[in-house]
Amino acid sequence: MISYKNLCVLRQLPLRSCCSRQYNAIQLSTALRTAKNSWNPNPTAVIASAAWQQRATQQQRQERNIYTTSRQQAKDYYTTLGVAKNANGKDIKKAYYDLAKKYHPDTNKDDPDASKKFQEVSEAYEVLSDEQKRREYDTYGQTSENMHRQGGAGGGFGGGPFGPEGFSQNWQFRSTIDPEELFRKIFGEGNFRSNSFDDFADSKFGFGQAQELVMDLSFAQAARGINKDVNINVVDQCPKCAGSKCEPGTKPGRCQYCNGSGFETISTGPFVMRSTCRYCQGTRQYIKYPCAECEGKGRTVQRRKVTVPVPAGIENGQTVRMQVGAKELFVTFRVERSDYFRRDGADVHTDAPISLAQAVLGGTVRVQGVYEDQWLNIEPGTSSHRQIALRGKGLKRVNAHGHGDHYVHIKIDVPKKLTEQQRELLVAYAELEQDTPGQIHGMAQRKDGTQVPVKQEIKQRKTAIEGQQQKQQQRKTNKVKSQKHAAANSKADEATAKVKAEAS
Template identity: 60%
Template sequence: MLSLTSSSTNALSSSVGSQLLRSLSRRHLWTRSQCVLLLRDQKCSSHIPATKWTANESGVRSKQFHTSSVCRRKDYYDILGITKNASQKDIKKAYYQLAKKYHPDTNKGDPEAAKKFQEVSEAYEVLSDESKRRAYDQFGTSGPDFGSSTAGSSGFSGFHSSVDPEELFRKIFGEFGFDRFTNQNFDFAESNFGFGAAQEVILNLTFKEAARGCTKEVKVNVVDTCPRCSGSKSEPGYKPVRCTYCNGTGMETISTGPFVMRSTCRMCHGTRVYIKYPCNKCEGKGTVVGQKTAQIPVPAGVEDGQTLRMQVGKKELFITFKIAKSDYFRRDGADVHTDVTISLSQAVLGGTARIQGIDEDITIKIPPGTSSHTRMRLVGKGLKRVNSYGQGDHYVNFKIRIPQRLSRKQKALITAYAELEEETPGTINGIVDTNEGSKKYAAKEESSQESSATSLFGKIKKAIFG
């Protein structure tokens, strides 16, 4: 009894294989076509069922087939979730939904999704072609080229597929197929060459600029179209050509065991085109970095340390505000505090005062009898709230200014008031208490100057009090 398997014959060289064919044909009465099955190429052996032949002296007695789980036929109808009598419209609709679900751009770093996307694309490529579909329904394959390598896998001998999933996807849904789902135009070249990095800018402001809002100019590095190649990335007179390494997909397909993974093409860096003669000025990038003056709108009420994000061309700016302190205003969120100094007579009798406001000067009324450190609230006169509606309040703190030097008349008036003042805690210089419980100014008669001052004081007191 002689037992041979297709897996054992794969290791035979061509010369040994020829001898074995002749020997088997003579001794075991096999036909040459039957023996050729034992000498299938090593490359194809993983794609066909292992065949075991049993022979004796009189010829072939029996043959047995064994199909491993790896080589088992794929059910393309089950992969797309459709029935065998599904129409082309149903097939395309099923592919559309599954390709959107498992596309690598929405499942970054997920090998299972990449594998599923490959299977879905392979199933659609077979079932959408009527001839391949008939061959698949009859023989379980789509034809003699089923399992051959494609351009998307160039450079990787371990990957065998009849369809490039990315190329198929672009053919059906356009050059920027997946952008229809995500509304994002991903520039592989810009990402790889670092032009897409955001820039941080520190913007110095005065207190009034931050409080009222303004427009400031800053110079930033931005990406602009190369003036030499006009964005074509090639030297003048030359044009980019489609990348032959990735077949214009911008991605390479890599097979690692049972998993299929995709990465950016190493030849074109994901741009899908090959630049044979790169532009000397932009080095094949199509863009150059230059300085540009940008107008930065500063919102009213912005706080120190706040960051504003804005787009300047292709550049994303993060502007951090640095606000100088004010000598007059003190800030507490959207509220501001200021101090106002009033005279003694204003504090006693009341009046008005003019103070600085956020937008304009404000006239405030001083209530009679205002004491030092009295606080007045001006509703809605503070700063604008950046992240909400309305404005804060303006708080005014009163401070009474005490005169350091008095004229004779001022001193006489203050002394006259002191004599009439009640509930004085302690004593007052120059004022003595009488036996009747009243107060009296202590005049110094030895000084003629003081005598005249006393006379003047008497006249003033008489004129005021009678």
Template identity: 60%
Template sequence: MNSMKIKLLISNKYYSPSLLCNFQKLNHHIFSSSLSYSTLCNKRLFQHFVKPLNSYSYKSIHTTSYLSNKKDFYNILGVPKNASQKEIKKAYYQLAKKFHPDTNKGDPSASKKFQEVSEAYEVLGDEKKRSTYDTWGSTGNPNHMGGPGGGTGNDNFQNAWSYQSNVDAEELFRKIFNQSGFGQNSSFEEDFADSKFGFGAAEEIVVKISFEQAARGVNKDLNLNVVDICPKCRGSRCEIGYKATTCTHCNGTGMETVSRGPFLMKSTCRQCQGSRVVIKNPCIECHGKGSTVQHKKVTVPVPAGIEDGQTIRILVNRNEVFVTFKVEKSDYFRRDGSDIHTDAKISISQALLGGSIRVRGIYDDHTVQISPGTSSHTKIRLIKQGMKRVNSNLLGDHYVNIKIEVPKHLTKKQEALVKAYAELEESTPGTIKDLHYKKDGPSSDQTQSTQTADDGIFTKIKKALLG
């Protein structure tokens, strides 16, 4: 049966806006019980819901003004509709503390918001009330209410749910904060309160360090969330001017005796949750916990020899924090475990005649001796000059990879000297540009010609040097 048929059944004799609630009962009964048209027309059943009136002037139902006062409790607390009870309670904590009259004296809007937040939590914090609210009080389109084509009865009246709180907001606030607990049976496992910095202390952080810092070790200052003593109550857990009182339920022992038939068992006190004291006026800042989440500067010791991606565990106040290090790559050093590798360039003269070079190390600079005839890519090992191994006093080695730097441009003197030297080489594979000579060794009957050739070479060297 649609809403048009219902309208036809409501005569001017039986309808009045003041009896809207009775008509709603009738409409709900019709659609929930699937009554037939003939049953609906039964006068006794109809009069059970509405009473005759002499006046008649209305023929339609309007509920838009009624719905305009409807509140979205999820929106008030700022939580999604699938939020858990823990998330709802956390949201209430934050908002109640923010809009509490004690922290917003002289601001009437804050007091109104505090009342609104308390009302929202009173409904959503109770699973039974929340279920009813989700069924009948969820937000919808008020234009779908009543009138022709208004849909089914359930659709029409799911938005017509309302709730009037009878609990004082301040009383609810104190009650919830007292239920925050100080032991294992509390609604939250943590023994600290959330703050504007987050819902808990940092558990894992990533720290970027340079290659040299990773090699030598350093103390790194970081800003992160830590759990520390409440700055307002100084750990007393009470509002300023109040003190905790000894629990009368357990006489300050934290334990109570429970009778189980013929047996007597001891368990944690249900009144004080084992804390031995009762706090009637808990600190608003820390919710009576004595500690809060705070944003502080913490010095993290970076051990020498730490590797990229390596994680260590440190203790910050009472919490463990896992620190993962991101080591930047070096343009000079290359790492292989605890060993390091660097490149060093030498000239042709140093490669031929030998010499020494200065090499930058992890901890100090080193003088490296170059032996005569050193070829390119020769590796020179500097023992115990590498990286320190974490949690050990052992050191790796520093390997210097020699590279011979060949000049791209020669002066005329340099070119003449190189050509003179090339004429003396006996093991040159192939040929040399702009140079012609015989590679056959001198024979016994060529002594004079060899002497003449040597004189020619020295003449060229002398000419190259003196011009």
């Protein structure tokens, strides 16, 4: 019984400190000692004060034992779950499930330490499964929730876990969730015997069916479409129990916990709640001898050959969704590049080489198409890199009607080796060619703009030079002959004149 004086003191204390689950006996004891100095104590107050002082002493001793523990004795939740510090949420959940399955009290009734280990595993998962708590644990060694809880219990920085440094050297996580309740919250409302990490059992083929698949295709397969077989993991009826979840030769019985109703009634004081039976999951049946192959789940992971219909015109990187059993499979296609076709959506581009004569005189050429070969008409005087469009001859559109276009790029194939006859014909054509931009190798350009072969030009020039030389030589010869003839005539005239002179 508390006196009126102590009651007044209690009314002045913070409501949280008095009404919380873990109230602070140190503050209460200090307040009582202060009130004791100013009030005349009566026997009831003395008894209450002594009781609170004793409780404060015990709490101080307990806190001193808690917060003087070395850091090396702190729990390592990563080691508890057996995962690396960079493990993702899926690995953490899988590790927790394996350990919870191993240390669950329902399966380890003879092991007295199983319950303690199960609680430690649950505490570790509660911290590491929450991103914020895990981030705080990796940074400070504890979570903010535990910081506030320890700080309030210690009565400030002086008596709290942080001490004058502001941070604690060790901490112990205090879980506010019952381990069994945490297990039910994650894996369902049923008990451990009827619950599962998934609705199917693991097998030698893996932990679950394939959700995504990458399929390699050639360009022709992607363009034309194909039905391709692949081996994937699927979830199907257990081959041993045929989906009955029981060992062959046994049958499920009526659930004894809900008396076959599928529901259970939970009474908490004046409140009554009716929910699905946690033991039979509402199936109203109890399996005493579950199938060892599927662990009483009726379905297992099996390896199956599935035919994937590849739509015509599928592009590289596109993903299609298909139904495989009760679940969906996403198939991403990886299309190999073609050495001949260049793809641009539903359109394709190719090159078509033609000869020099075809480019000049015209003709036809056969090109390979996506679905069939096509004949092209080459007009006379076609230049290189000319683009010819074949409408509707491209790839089939996947998400629309119709086909794309096929664009053919003309390329003139110039011969690198010529026979003597071919060269003479080209030289003859070069002689007749006019307005040539520049000069042709092996051809000489005249003043009138025409071009002749260099050899022919040299021969003609040599002949002209020789003719000029012959003319010059003939002139010299004629000149000498003229001089000799003139000299002879002069001598004859002199002789005639001498004879006439002598005769007179």
